[in-house]
Amino acid sequence: MIPSVETANAERHGDPRGVCHSTNGQSRPPGMPADREGLAGGPWEIGGRPLPSRYCLAPLAGYTHLAFRRVIRETGGLGLATTDLVHATLLLSGKRKSLELIATDPADTPLSVQIYSGNREHVVAAAKWLEDHGYLGVDINMGCPMAKVTGQGGGARLMCDPDGACRLVAETVAAVKVPVTVKMRLGWDAQTLTAPALAREFEQAGVAAITIHGRTRQQGFRGQVNLDGIRSVVEAVERIPVIGNGDVVTVEDAIAMRRLTGCGAVAIGRGALLDPWIFRRLEQWHAGLEHDFVPSAEEQIRFLDRHLGLMWEQHEEYSCLMFRKFAAWYGAKLGIPEDLEDRLRRFTSRGEFEAIVSEIRQRHGERQGSVPTALIKVPNGPVEHW
Ligand SMILES: Cc1cc2nc3c(=O)[nH]c(=O)nc-3n(C[C@H](O)[C@H](O)[C@H](O)COP(=O)(O)O)c2cc1C
Numbered sequence: 001m002i003p004s005v006e007t008a009n010a011e012r013h014g015d016p017r018g019v020c021h022s023t024n025g026q027s028r029p030p031g032m033p034a035d036r037e038g039l040a041g042g043p044w045e046i047g048g049r050p051l052p053s054r055y056c057l058a059p060l061a062g063y064t065h066l067a068f069r070r071v072i073r074e075t076g077g078l079g080l081a082t083t084d085l086v087h088a089t090l091l092l093s094g095k096r097k098s099l100e101l102i103a104t105d106p107a108d109t110p111l112s113v114q115i116y117s118g119n120r121e122h123v124v125a126a127a128k129w130l131e132d133h134g135y136l137g138v139d140i141n142m143g144c145p146m147a148k149v150t151g152q153g154g155g156a157r158l159m160c161d162p163d164g165a166c167r168l169v170a171e172t173v174a175a176v177k178v179p180v181t182v183k184m185r186l187g188w189d190a191q192t193l194t195a196p197a198l199a200r201e202f203e204q205a206g207v208a209a210i211t212i213h214g215r216t217r218q219q220g221f222r223g224q225v226n227l228d229g230i231r232s233v234v235e236a237v238e239r240i241p242v243i244g245n246g247d248v249v250t251v252e253d254a255i256a257m258r259r260l261t262g263c264g265a266v267a268i269g270r271g272a273l274l275d276p277w278i279f280r281r282l283e284q285w286h287a288g289l290e291h292d293f294v295p296s297a298e299e300q301i302r303f304l305d306r307h308l309g310l311m312w313e314q315h316e317e318y319s320c321l322m323f324r325k326f327a328a329w330y331g332a333k334l335g336i337p338e339d340l341e342d343r344l345r346r347f348t349s350r351g352e353f354e355a356i357v358s359e360i361r362q363r364h365g366e367r368q369g370s371v372p373t374a375l376i377k378v379p380n381g382p383v384e385h386w
Pocket of ligand 1: 058060061083084085114141144183213245246247266267270
């Protein structure tokens with residue numbers, strides 16, 4: 001029998017060294033998602049660190065802070081979450097903003113902190129600092145396309161200097177015991193697709209997993225994710241898991257990415273803003289249950305309320321500003337009438353938020369359009385700005 005793409009990948013990635021293994025029906029604890037149609041669905045691990053699922057939250061600067069991670073975890077099915085990218089140098093100097101970005105609590109696990117800098121020593125020192133402060137995973141950003149990050153030699157710019165990138169990764173791995181992962185793009189542009197070669201080098205250096213966004217830096221967020229590109233990274237490594245990333249907004253997208261690329265796991269960013277239940281849907285899919293469910297109106301409203309409530313615990317009044325941009329992503333999925341979504345983008349107090357929520361409760365489902373406002377307003381996503 002010719003092994004399917006996934007079987008081949010699972011065999012390579014599920015070897016006795018135990019970097020990443022699938023579970024079978026016998027050993028799976030009750031309630032754990034099943035392997036389905038040749039795709040492993042149960043718990044897995046990165047560098048010996050157990051994770052409840054293979055579906056991860058991709059970092060989204062400005063969005064994936066503690067409150068969002070917690071409310072998404074509460075909907076179920078999430079494997080690993082990663083913080084927004086944190087500047088290594090600013091973290092080391094104790095900048096309040098950086099410390100806010102790495103804020104966590106016991107319900108926010110498993111978590112990796114993503115760091116970036118063009119300065120190798122600062123990345124190494126920040127990884128060590130994180131380990132010393134109890135963080136259990138460090139992710140190095142090599143994918144950020146923003147000019148202010150790449151201009152300092154960080155983010156995707158590191159992919160243009162393979163020797164420097166390898167040295168930075170090797171020294172970081174050597175400095176800490178926690179698993180170090182790398183998130184990168186396919187390369188700087190279509191002419192320099194360095195990701196497969198770098199992935200191979202990083203594996204040799206001891207990296208525990210690679211997340212690959214299937215676009216180049218040049219592409220920004222334009223066009224479609226390149227699944228062949230992701231596949232070339234999967235094929236380049238011997239045993240570490242590759243986490244595919246880009247444009248996954250449905251269960252079917254995630255399954256197709258795994259089938260067509262052979263990646264062992266999937267990271268979902270914008271798809272989680274558009275559908276906060278996407279991880280639970282994937283869990284249901286693996287368990288052979290209905291994944292196309294519509295959360296009850298009350299569950300949808302509770303989600304909205306809970307997100308703001310968690311944000312308030314950390315940021316108090318400032319939450320009014322921070323929360324606004326979520327409205328454009330949530331409106332369509334949460335059945336929020338357009339005029340109330342508009343008010344959610346402008347509210348200035350907790351009392352006003354609560355008044356809007358009670359109006360949503362009364363008028364839930366009156367929304368006319370089904371296309372999320374965020375997709376209309378930001379079609380290509382950020383390069384110069386997020
Ligand atoms: C608003 C926004 C912020 C992002 N911030 C980060 C970040 O901090 N670190 C990172 O590695 N990638 C970041 N990304 C890239 C995403 O993690 C992801 O690679 C990309 O959005 C493609 O995946 P998706 O289609 O599932 O969103 C960001 C993307 C967006 C749209």
